[in-house]
Structures are given as C-alpha cells and as structure tokens.
Amino acid sequence: MFDIGFLELLICGIIALLVLGPERLPTAARAAGRWIGGARRMVNQFTSELDRQLKAEELREELRKAGDVGLDDVQSTVRGALDEARQYEHMILSDDKPRNATPSPDTRKTAGKDDQDTSSTEQAPPENRS
DSSP, rough: OOOOOHHHHHHHHHHHHHHHHHHHHHHHHHHHHHHHHHHHHHHHHHHHHHHHHHHHHHHHHHHHHHHHHHHHHHHHHHHHHHHHHHHHHHHHHSSOOOOOSSSHHHHHHHHHHHHHHHHSSSOOOOOOOO
C-alpha cells in the first residue's frame, strides 16, 4: 500500500520509541493499528460496493438486451399471425355474398312504430279548466 520496507519500518519504530517513550508507545501503536484497520475496512467496503454496483449495472444491461431480443421475437410472431389472419379474412369475405347496407322495408316499419309508441307514452300537458 505505502511500499514501506522492513528497514524503513524499523527506523520509524526507533524514532517513535525515542519521541514517545516506552510508557506511551504501546498505547500509540494500538491507536495507530485501529486507525489503519478502520481505513482498510473503509477502502474494502468502498471497493466491494463499487463492484456490486458495476455487477448490478451489467446485469441490468444484460436483462435489457434479453428483453429486447424477446420483444423482437414476440413482435415477429404477432406480425406473422396478423398476416395469416388477413389472408383468411380475404378468403372469408370473398366467400360471403355482398350484403345490402340499407335496412329492409320491414325494419323501417318497425322503427317507425317504435317512434310512435314512445310519443304515445309521453304525458299530455294538463288541460286548463277555468
């Protein structure tokens, strides 16, 4: 991490012993060890979270691509079915006799009677008796 060799570590230890003294050196060493351990854990958590996010993004991208491929397959299947339906529709329509779009006279008479029936059921205004 810091590329410190054994000789450099030994020199740092001797200087710490001279500066802090033998009474405070163990306490300072423990505090330094805790600080370094905390820094390492923080770096490891950061890298693992970064790796998880990258893997999640790759998975999302793969799912998106797989969904697009599946969607293309479904669309082609639906288009094929619609084309077949159109072919059969032309066959069915050519077999049927052309139908007259105007209503028959019987239907017209029935419709006229319905209009008269609804007008007779309406109430007449009350007569004015004076």
